[in-house]
Amino acid sequence: MMQLEGISKSYGDKPILDAIDLEIPSSKLTAFIGPNGAGKSTLLSIMSRLLEKNQGAVLVKGTDIDAWKSADLAKELTMLKQQIHYQSKFSVEELVAFGRFPYSQGRLTQEDQTKIEAALAYMNLEEFRQRMIDTLSGGQLQRVFIAMVLAQDTDIILLDEPLNNLDIKQSIAMMKTLRRLVDELGKTIVIVIHDINMASQFVDHMVAFKDGKLFCSGSCQEVMQKPILDELYEMDLLVEEIAGRRLCIYQ
Template sequence: MIEIRNVSKTYGNKSVVENVSLNIEKGKITSFIGPNGAGKSTLLSMMSRLISRDSGEILIDGKDISKCKSNLLAKKMSILKQSNHINIRLTVRELVSFGRFPYSQGKLTKEDWVYVDEAIAYMELEDIQHKFLDQLSGGQQQRAYIAMVIAQNTEYILLDEPLNNLDMKHSVQIMKILRKLTDELGKTVVIVIHDINFASCYSDHVVALKDGKVIQDGPTDHIIDSSILGDIYEMDIAIQNINENRIAVYYA
């Protein structure tokens, strides 16, 4: 379990995350939703230690992450940020192999390459695994980065808007894979996501943030509610039940 206790982050005079406390359950998909500027990505970055927190505690399986050694934390938790910038020219296969660095330190074993091959297959990248990243579409690149995270084989997977640049088919593919990783392999997935219907259909738990604070936190069926979503997004959002899923209708 990830425990977040009274965590805050301020940039200048602006409070980006304010006194947030919540628990992330093991073996579940937890989605962070909310408008732009709600603090979702900042909170995720503090959870992974990419940025420091100003106050509060974050514990993973009872241990303060600030006291964990980096190589051990990288075997426990992986993260994919929104913007991925690699300045060297890599093939898909080479990129995915970077996920094994915490284990191999760059000297990959046969076991490491098995994880690489499995991740490439998971993301259906076999046909383009030897192509360079700059030869791919934005969606193909995004799938390659997610494959790298899968190859890292951590118990906790943090993803910041992983559906960016993806069409409908591949967005569904990613969410189904995350569901499979959770249901079959017991992974714990935390995802920042803008599409509340993807959050509704694939998440076990939803954390709704606004202005740096947790407004609601609970099971998906509880959070995907007209009044709750209306307060968070400041618009009328109707909810319809379609194929046992709660679907938000906000286009009209």
């Protein structure tokens, strides 16, 4: 569904990404991991066409992303950035309705309303629909953004650090939601995440980056190994097996 071929990006003479080749597993939850400055968020922005690459190709359903019309691409792929600028005067329902803009151009049809209702129900937000978004907690606001993504109804969802500013309870709830989107709705989701312990509990596939290069990729069991994590993060790590899953615990 989504394939990266030789993606490179630099700012002046500073390389950010170097010849990234990667195939994103369809209908799976994939985590981009690695130290700060590894190029994870930059690559996600390139994958969503928010940032121009220097070299390479991003293929969405076999077609180069640059060949897609913006309106058509917005029906295939959604990108939710780490920092979202919004007007606090919006209600929850109004913000979720923005997900239908690629289809309605602001003139909502009955089909649009049905999608909005379904997204609100899926995220358990019906009771909040008239609440202004500036009155919501961080966890509630993240649920609204995910509902907006659901209303957009794309097969591919890209999320840049969706756990940012969430406490542990809210983070677990968010990861459970993403897991459900994959298992119940067949979505293909890619997240940038720093908490590899959290990621290991929920994702299907991990892709590790270091110094702008693809370091390794595979299942959680394959990537969450002491030698790999030691080299990736350049620090002493202890890998323990807890409840049948390999977790990274810092010494």
